[in-house]
Every structure is written in structure tokens, then in C-alpha cells.
Amino acid sequence: MTEQPNHHLNLSRASFRPGDLKRKLRIGEGAIETLLFIVGFLTIFVTVSIVIVLGDQALLFFNDPQVGFREFFMTTQWQPAIGQFGIWALVSATLTTSAIAMAVSLPLGLSAAIYLSEYASPRARSILKPVLEILAGIPTVVYGFFALLFVTPLLREILGADKLGVYNMLSAGIVMGVMILPLISSMSEDALSAVPSSLREAAYAMGATRFEASIQVILPAALSGIGAAIIVGISRAVGETMIVAVASGATSKFTFNPLEAAETMTAHIARISGGDLSYNTIDYNSLFAIALMLFLVTLVLNLISQWVVAKFREQYE
């Protein structure tokens, strides 16, 4: 056997063995993974700091001998100037404006979603959907301008200027409903479109009209997604600030009458902290108590919405 020198690959002389790859410790890789994990973990840090910051200042407020839980949750007057801190004055306005907003956005948003997903031709959809997206992208301060300078004068014309003041919860609520409408319709439309077409076809094969198929078959099948959309809509309404800050008035009042002016939780925070408020006074700390409530309410609503989607999602196929 003649010796044939192998010029191309001499495994016996190679300093590199395939096995080395496995053992090689890659410090850079590990460092990058750690860094990325830290960056991801930062979001938890943000949440924790929200809770700590709000909780810490709110605790100062609740520990103040002047107030306390009892007054905060049991009384209905909010007059920081004379030491009255009854949160219900602000909550009532928040509830009223949110209820009006949902009364506007829920039927309209859902109808729009059903039309887009069940009735509209692809061509009509490609025109109508971007309009809703534009509506969703308008800053809320612009909606505030619209509420104060268009909707309120219009309502005053209809209802009579003596019944409806320049600042009122009705116009703020209606405009807030218009603001939330695209959110409800786009989330609901996603849910409706996700219902498999076999269900639709089965309904049509039974002789159902489009309306019957939509309401009796497709809507129930998409109910979890629609429920989630409603809850997110409520959470958005509770947390919305600029529309109510501009249009619903700056006096805190315990009332559920939409024709009256009243201040919501968010609008109160915006108004008071916008001025020159000195730190660590009872007024200042009271804002953190309100913000903490707002955070907890919207957090719970968002958690419920995610849970609803995960739990009640109808699984097809």
C-alpha cells in the first residue's frame, strides 16, 4: 500500500476536533442572554415601582390623622381645602362618564364589528377599517377640544342651555364613547373573524339569514373575545384623562346626573398636580391614593379581560 499524502484534510494533525465545539464556553453568549433577561425583567420592575411609589405616598395619606380609610371610602365630599377627602365624589363622576361612554361605544362598536366582519365586501372593508383606525389615533386632547367646542354647544342647542351647562359629564361621556368605539370594534372584529368559516357555512346551509348566522352562531362563538373587548373598553374609560379634564368641569361633586358638571378621578389629578403643589402635603399625597385606586381598578379589569380570553376561548379544530 503506497502512502498517499492527504493534502486536503489530515485529521490526525488537526488541532481542531469536532468535540471541542460542545465544550467551548461562550462567555459573550451568556452575557447577552443575561442582559436581555434583565431588560425583559425591567418591565416587572416598572410595575413594582408603580405599586411601591403609589402605595408609599398613599400610605402617608391614609396614616394622616386627618383622614384615614373610613373617611376616604365612607364619605362623599372631596374638598381638600377644608380637609374633606371622600373619594365617592370623584368616583361618582368617573362611573357616570364611563357608563355613558360604554353606552355609546358598546352598541356602535359591536355593530360596526359585525358589519365589517360579516357583511362588508373586502373592498368596502379596506375603505371603512382605516377610518376607524384614524379615529383610534387621534390624541385625546383633540377629543377634549371637540367635546367642549362642538358637542357641548350642539347638546345645549338640543336640550336647552338652561338644562345643560358649558361643562357637563354628558358631552365628555359621549365623546369618550367615540374615542373607545374603534378599540371595541377592532378587538371584536378580530374575535369575530377568528370564528372558523365552517360554522358560518353550516348556519347558511340551514337556511339562516346573514343576521341570524351572525347573532345566533358567530357572536356566541366569539363571545370571549368580545367580553375582553368590553372590559378593556371600561378600563380605558376609567383611566381617560384629557377629555374629562377639558369638558366635564372642575368641581368635585357627588352626583350621577350626567347633565351636571363634576370632576373625575383622573381630571382631579391632572388639575391639582398641574399647579404648583408643594410636596408631601396632604393634598399631594391624596393624589397618589387616587392614582393607586385607579391603577388597581384598571389592573384588575385588564387581568379579568386576559383571563376571559384565555379561559373561555372556544377551541375549534
Add this chain to the structure above:
Amino acid sequence: MTKFSYPEQTDLEKFVAWRYRKAWVWQVLFLSALLIAILSLSALILDVVDGAFGYVAYEFKNDPALFTEKPLDDLNKDELLTVLQENLSRGAYNKLNEEKIMEQRSEGELYNLVIERIIQVKTLETYSLYDSLFRKAEIEAEVAELYPDARLEFRSWLTPRFLTTPMSSRAEFAGVRTALFGSMWLVGIAIAFALPVGVGAAIYLQEYARKNFINRLIQTNINNLAGVPSIVYGMLGLAIFVRAMEALTSGAMFGVTDSNGRTILSAGLTMGILVLPLVIINAQEAIKAVPDSIRQAAFGVGATRWQTVWSHVLPNALPGILTGSILAMSRAVGETAPLIIVGASTFISVDPNGPFSKFTALPIQIYQWTARPQGEFHAIAAAAIIVLLVLLLTLNATAILLRNRFQRRF
């Protein structure tokens, strides 16, 4: 042969016809919901346009015809300067010159000075565009009766001058220059913070994270943060950036001592945290859209995980990530509530000159002007809204263009 018909047939036909009528009525109702949405959008836009243009009743203390032969609007910078020199007392001119050297002022600023100091205009009444177009005669009669000395002029409140002059306490001379610069600084800082952090978090969650408790917690948490009201972020920014980190955000650490923590930096970081979940969720979607075969091909030739991510996943996800960040930017441009909390100034007439300056932003100006009772402030609020909406539209159009230009189908 007569057609056979069983007794229930007519009932059935009636029932079917009724069902189809009902279906038709509901279809109209569903469609009208959409139409109401479109109507609201049109009403909103028309209302803004309606406010930004229209007749204005002015009163001039001194007639411009006394100073120049040309109409005031046609004067160039030198001519405006001459008018100022000739008609202001020496003392007043020198004082203005000390504030800011005359030659260095922009044409818009000089024009405003002429109107403010020499002609001394006073706005008496403003009218909307609709009224100006369709009730011209009535307006003329009204103005002639109420303000005999006034001049009625059709004015566009949105002018190039409106964009280039700083804030003023008088609506006639106010501009959005400082607010525009403020908004740009804010968005710049917000994105500089949120983009690297957000994309990093998205890469971790999509490419590295195993399905364990911590990673599920991070994911749930991001979805929740996206739903936290913006005003809560404002409170967070106030407590952390404005107060706890005052030494850093006021610039005291770097020798800038003339401000407290209510700076552009504080506001920008607050906005950054606010848009962070948005950036992460969008980047995750973009990364998810990169098909697995690309990763497997990279692993197949022996690339490490980071090499795969860096040279294969990220370049393919980049258009989606960019689209997401532009959407985040447009969110940051429009947000108002956190800026109020963090302490946007209501009145600033000098351009921001760094991260430690006081600031104002477009939405803040709109809010301030809307909240005032005088009609002329509503007019400039409407003009500022048009500027803001055009800015947002440009950003969104860029996002759509980017997506269409670089979108790749696998």
C-alpha cells in the same frame, strides 16, 4: 294542472319574508353604526378646520397705512426692521435689541413686534369658518354695530409664521415653535430609551425564554402595562424622575443648576416607560413573523443563538420593529396627561436647548388654549391641532410606507 300547495305554505313564505326583512333592517343598523363613526370623525375634523380660519374683528390703534405703502404681509425682513427703527422710540428699540439682537430675530418675530408695538392690534371678536362663509352679511352688520372702529379681516390662524414664532401671552402673536421643539425632544428621548430596551425584551421573550413562571410573569406583566392609564405613568414619573432622581434629571450633577426636576429629560423618560410595552408587543409580533426555517438554517451551519438572532432574525424583523416604533412615537406625540403631571410649563418662549431645559409640548399648548374662554385662543388651539394631526398623519404614513416597502413574504 294546478300547483300543489299545502296549507302552511303561505305561512312559511310569510315567515321567511319576515326573517329577511328583519335581517335587512339589522344590516342597515349595523352599517349606520359605522356611518356614525365616520360622521363623528368628519365632524371632528370639520370642527377643527372651522375654528382655525374665519373672520376676525380687529381694532388698530395705529393704521398700518401710515408706515408703509405695501401691505404689511408683503414686507421682507429688512423692511420690517426699518419700520421698527423708524417708529419705535430709541429707548424701546434698544431694550428689545438687548433682549435679542434685532438682526438675529426671524421675520415672524419682527412681524409680530410691528403688530404688537406699533400698530397695537386688539382682537375684538372671532368668527368660525362656517359663519364667515355663509353669514358674511350678518357678521358685517354685527361688527359695524358693536365695534364701529373695527376692521373685519379674513384670517387663517394657521400660517407659516404660526409655526416659526415662539409662544406669546397674546393669541394674535402666539406660535407653536417652542412646543414643536419640545415635542421633538420628548419623542427623541422616549424612543432612545424605549427602542433598545423594548427590542431587547422582545428578543429575550421570543428567542431565549423558556416556558417557566418568571417568563410567563414578564409576558403577562407587559400586556398589563399596556393597559395602565397614562396618568398613572405621570404619577410614577413625578415621584421617580422629578423628585427621587432630581439631581440627575435637573442636571445638577452636570453643573446645570437653574432648573428643578421638571425637565424634558424627566418627561421623555416617563414617555419612554409609557410606550415601552407598545414597543415590546410590536417587536414581538415582528420577531414571531420570522419563519423558523431561517433560524434552523442558521443553527444548521453552526451559528450560536445570538449569531442567529443578530444576523438573521433581527434583519428580517427590522421593518416590523420600525413600524412599531413609529406607532409608539405617534403615541408619545399625542399623550398629554403625563406631561401635565410631570410638570410641562404652560408658558415658555425660548427654544429648549438640551435635556435639562424646561419644556412645553404641542398637546399641552392645545390643552391650555382650549381651556381658556376667549375665542381667539380656541382659534389658535384649532390651528395647533391641525399641526399636531398633520404630524401624526406623517408619522403613520411613514409607518405604512415602511411596512409596504420592506415587507417580505416567506
